Amino acid sequence: MSLHAQLSPQAQARLAAQQRMSTITSLIIALLLMVLVGLILWIIAMNLPSKNIPQLVSYNGTPESEENLKQKKVQTKIERKPAAPSASMSKVIAANTSSPTAIPIPEIDVPDPSTDFGDGNDFGDGWGDGDGSGAGGGFGNIPTAMKKRCSKADRLQRLTSNGGTEKCEDAVVASLRWLKEKQNKDGSWTNRSVPMTGLALLAYLGHCETAGSEEFGDTVLAAITFLVDKSMKNNGKLADDFKAKSWCYEHAIAVYALAEAYTLCVKSFGENINQLEDAVMASGQFLINSQHSNGGWAYSYVEEGGHTDTSIVGWQLQALKACKYTGLDFANLRNCVKKGLDYMETKQAPSGAFGYSSPSIREDGTTLAAVGALCFQIWESSANRQARKAVKFMHENMKLDWNTKHSDLYGHYYAAQAMINNGGKEWEKYNELFRDQVLNNQNKDGSYKSVQAGHGLNGGGGFSEHYRSCLATLMLESYYRFLPGTGQKN
Template identity: 30%
Template sequence: MRLLLTLGLVFALAAPASAAPPRELMDEAIDRGLIHLRNQQGTDGSWPGGGFGMMGFGGAGDPAISSLAVMAFLSAGHVPGEGKHGAAVEKGIKYVMGQQQRDGLFAAGGGGNAEMYCHGICTLMLAEAAGMTDGKLADELRKRLEAAVTCVLAGQRNVNSPDNGGWRYHLKGFDADLSVTGWQLMALRGARNLGCDVPADRIKRAVDYIKRCQDPFSGGFRYTVSAPVTIPCTGTAILGMELCGKEYHRAPELLRAGKLILSSNLNPAQQHFFYGIYYTSQGMFQLGGNEWKAYRPKLHDLLLRQNGPRADGSWQSGGGHDDRQQGSSYCTAMAILALTVEYRYLPIYQRFEEPIEKDAIDP
C-alpha cells in the first residue's frame, strides 16, 4: 500500500551561490543511485557492507546495510512487488527477515560493537516496510517487528547513573551512547506508528538521557554524557526528541542545536560524513520552519555538487575512514535517505505541521 502523499514542495530562496539545484537534478541523482543499489544487490537479496551486521568485510551480506538500502528504495516511493524496483525491494526485505534470531534479535555474526546498531536499523526497516505494504508480507513483517521491539525495550539501560534510559552497543550492559540510542528511538517510533506497545515511560527515560547529553555552552549534543560535541550526534538528538512527541517539537534546546548545525561546516572529507548527513537532514526537516529552509540548500550542495554521485550512480566516501569501510552501498543509501526526506514517503519522515509563531532564525 503506497503512501500517496502530496509533495507540494517549495524551494527555499537563497543567494545564487548557495541556491539549491533544480528539482530535476535531485530526482535524477536519486534514480541513478537506486539503479546502482539494485546492481549491487546479491543473489540472496542482501547488500554488501563492512561492519554494522558484523558479517565480515570485503563484500559479505550485511543485514543493517541491506536494511538501509531497502529503506532508500521505500523513501523514493518504491514498494515491494510493484514497479521497476519492486522485486529488489521484496527480496531485500525477505533477506533481512531471514537474519532475525529466535529471540527476535538482529545481530548476525555477533561480536564487536555492532549488535544494537544492527538491531535498531533492521527493526526500523521492518516498521517502515510494514507501513508501506499489505497482505501476507505485511503480516509477517508485523510479527517479526513485535519480537524485535521486545529486544529494543530489553536493551534500554535501567541503571542508577547518567546512562539511564539510553542504549549502547550490546543488548546487555550498563553504559549508553547517543548514536545507538538514536536508532532505537527511530525503531520504537516506527513500531508505535503501527500500533506496537511502546510504554510512555520508556520514551520519557530516553528523552531524559538525550537531554543529559547536551552541552550547556554550545547547545550541541555529545556522543556520551561526558564526550565532546559532534554534529552527527546533534542531528541525532534533534531527530530523537522530535520523534518522541509533540511536546518536544521545536523545543528551545532543539532550536539552539539547529543553529549549531547551520553554523557548522560538514564536508565529505570528515569522519562520519554520511552518518552526519543522514541525521542532520532528518533532524532539520523535523524542525521545519526557517531552519529547514536554510539547511536544505546546504544539503543539496554537499550531495549534488561537492560530493555528487559518481558515473555509476553511487556516492562514495570523500575521505572518512568509516564511510570507506562500510562501502558504496552504505554511502549511496545514506545519501538517498538524506535527499528523500522531503518526499515524505517513509512513515518516519512525517512531521508536525502546526503553525509556527516564531522562528529561531531570521527568514
C-alpha cells in the same frame, strides 16, 4: 367382414425399415450429444485455475551463529500491476522447527489500491496516541507524515517548495537502480548484511517502493524476506555477529526498516507478507526489553554496566518511532521512549550540542547535535526546547565539504531531517549547504564518490560505497520522506 384394413407385405416391409432407420438415427444423435457434453466438460476442466500449495518454511529457534544454515535463493516472482506501488502481494510462511529451507513466495493477487486520499489523522507530535492510519483505501491508509513520498507529483511539489530540484529526484532513482544491481542473491547487501540491508530497504521505502512496485518490487521483497528470515531464526534478534558488541546498531537499523516496511507494504497497501508482522513484533519488543537501566542502550544490549551513548540511542529511538507507526501493540513503548529521551537530555551541553556519553562534545559537536535534535523532534516536536537548542548550534557550526574532513554523512543523514523539520532560515542555509554537494558527487552509475571523513564512509567498493550511497539517498529523500514534525499537515 372386418372393418380393419390390412397392410400389404410390401407396406409392412417399408414400415419396418423406417422404424430401424429412426432407431439408428436416435442412437447416433444420442452419441453425438454425449460426445459434445464430454467435450464441453473437458474444456471447462482445462480452464479451471490450479491451486499451488506453498511449501512450509522451517526456522531454527537457535541463533544463527551457533550453526551454519544454508540459505537458498529467495524467490520473488510477483505479478505486477503498474497502477500503484502495491500492485500485488507476496507471502512468507514460517514455522518454529529446526529444518532450514528456502522461503517460497507464492504468486497472489490483490486489488489495485485507490489513489484517493482518505481522512486519516496524523500520527501527531509529542505523545499523541494515534497510529496515523486513515479511513480510506490506498494512500488514505498511509500515516499522514509519510503520504508525500508516495506520489511523484507530491514528491516534486515538496522538492520545489523546499529548495530542491528535479535533479534530486533523478539522483534518488539512479541510486535505487544502482542498489538493485548490487543486491546479493539472498536479498542482502555487502558482507555487513543486516545493517546495510536495513539502510537500503529504508532508501527504497523512502521513495514509497514496496513489494508490489513495478521496477523495484522484487528487490524490496527480497530484502524484507532476508530480514524476516534473520529475525525468525534468532528469536527476534537481528545482526550478522552477536559476538560483536556493536550489534545493537545493526538490530535497531533493521527493526526501523522492517517496521516501516510493515507500515507501508502491509498496513497501507494491503500486501500480504506473512511473518513480517511477527518479525516486527519480536524484534521491536526485544529492543524495548533490552533498554539499559540508565535509559539508554548499551553495546551488546546489556542492561546493567557496559557502555551507553547518544549515537546508539539515536537509532533505537528512530526504530521505536517506526514501531509506533505500525499501530501494533508493543508493551511498555511509551515509558521506554520517555526514559530514552530523559537519557538524551542529560547529554546535552549548554551550547545545544550533544555529547557522546556525557555533555562534553566530541570533534565539532554537530554530528551528535543532529542526532539529539532529530530524536526530540520525532517524539516531541520541532518546537521542543532541546531540539531548538541543537538546531541553533548546528546552524552556527555545521559544515559539509565532500573533499575535506567535513564530510561525515552519518551526521548529515540526521541533519537533513532535523533541519527540514525545523524549517525557516536554518533549513534555507542547510539546504544550500548540502543539496549540491550531494548531487555533484554522485557517480554516473548512481553510486557516490568517496568522502574524506572516516567512520567507514571512505574507500571504494563494497561496504563503504554502499553505506555512503544509502545515506546520501536518504538525505535527498528528506524533502518528502516525512512531513516536518511541527504539526504541519501539508
